[in-house]
Amino acid sequence: MRNPSLQLSLQTSSLVVGFMMWVLISSLMPSIQEDIALTPGQVSLVTAIPVILGSLLRIPVGFYTNRFGARTINLISLITLLFPVFYISIADSFIDLVIGGFILGVGGATFSIGVTSLPKYYPKEKHGLINGIYGVGNIGTAITTFAAPVIAESIGWQQTVQLYLILIILFAALNFILGDKKETKVKNSMLEQIKGVYRNSTLWFLSLFYFVTFGAFVAFTVFLPNFLVNNFNLTPVDAGLRTAGFITLATFVRPLGGWLADKFNAYIILMFIFVGVTISGILLSFSPNIEWYSVGSLAVAIAVGIGNGTIFKLVPFHFSKQAGIVNGIVSAMGGLGGFFPPILLTTVYNMTGTYAIGFMALSQFALVSFVIVIFMYYQDHKNIERKIVDGSTEGIMVTDRNGDIQYVNPAFTQMTGYTAVEAIGSKSTLLNSGKHDPSFYNEMWTTIYENGYWKGEIWNKRNNGELFKVLVTIHSINNNVDEIKYYVGRFTDLSNSAEELKE
Secondary structure: OOOHHHHHHHHHHHHHHHHHHHHHHHHHHHHHOOOOOOOOOOOOHHHHHHHHHHOHHHHHHHHHHHHHHHHHHHHHHHHOOOOOHHHHOOOOOOOHHHHHHHHHHHHHOHHHHHHHHHHHHHOOOHHHHHHHHHHHHHHHHHHHHHHHHHHHHHHHHHHHHHHHHHHHHHHHHHHHHHOOOOOOOOOOOOOHHHHHHOOOHHHHHHHHHHHHHHHHHHHHHHHHHHHHHHHHHHOOHHHHHHHHHHHHHHHHHHHHHHHHHHHOHHHHHHHHHHHHHHHHEEEEEEEEOOOHHHHHHHHHHHHHHHHHHHHHHHHHHHHOOOOOHHHHHHHHHHHHHEEEEHHHHHHHHHHHHHOOHHHHHHHHHHHHHHHHHHHHHHHHHHHHHHHHHOOOOEEEEEEOOOOOEEEEEEHHHHOOOOOOHHOOOHHHHHEEOOOOOHHHHHHHHHHHHHOOOOEEEEEEOOOOOEEEEEEEEEHHHEEEOOEEEEEEEEEEEEEHHHHHHHH
């Protein structure tokens, strides 16, 4: 494979171009409305429409990037973008904008290319940072949001859109020349990959998280220019500058999120993120003026920016073998998260005369995500503990206070011959050899009740009837009111070592 740094730079800059195209219509909407009469509902639909294809197309784009490589998929995406960009430049009706805007969504779908391709070039401990750096390509939305209205004031919005055709052709040529022809390809069935992940709750939790974080980023990007003009009477250039500031801040803290996820527990970082979005959403619900609204928006930018970088550290961590399709699904849900809020906010405003309920909905989605992150954090710890126990060379058996077996590890099965299905639900006397009298066991349990543990040698019986000697340590596990809930027994097989000593 070619130079990783070259591919990181090329794919990141290609993402910049893709995202510049993605927000063309929303950035120029105040200028477009001067020539094409649109109702508030039509404006919301037209600005949100590019998000649809840009979201749904991310799933196949992520999959086919794994199969054909970033060079091929970037070339196809950039060439495809030539049509909608030119079509929008000659649009003169609402339908023209809908058609051009829908296909313009290809620019947003290009995000799945780099998050699928670039981790192939770097070790796992750098995936968070690398995906965070690649995510800086989001700055393309800021460039268009700020620059397009300024250029449009000088040469008109139609000619401004046509200038973007030159940029597309240039980067198509760069990908053709510098793209990696030898990138590692993964040829798997899309259906098989989907079957392998769709029942995994972690996939849908990560999708929800990205729905909130990236969805908020996209929603603010397409909503702010027109909102600031209509709600606070700002000029299109001033609104574009403020929106560009939001995008820039959210974009440049994204690598920080990836770096933090590489260094610390990603779930703890997400807890702080969703608390921040919850508080910011509440602030935006009640912000009475442009100053407080700016504070709330910038707080959202910081939170979702770090969150976006953190989440894509978790995708390859949990789904290394299905990274392409999972990256596509998660990023698609993030894009869809940006489609609904502008329409929801406009609908709520038309019904109530205020945007407060819409921003409060963002706050509540973030709060739900916070609760789920806490659940996943503790579930992750339990899984790690279970893997440690399962990997132990000692046989481990867990019983409840009545002596009913609740869990056995693989080493127990290998030692005794009893499978987990056979053992779980049975009494711990399952292993009794008959070589010890009742007084032996009475003394053992008295010691456990008094001291909380017992250690000694016992003769047990395997499933095949063979007797074997083990060193056993039994501990009682108490709850928070000091009641015994479980007993944990650890077994070390002494029969093999005894036979070796005889020899």
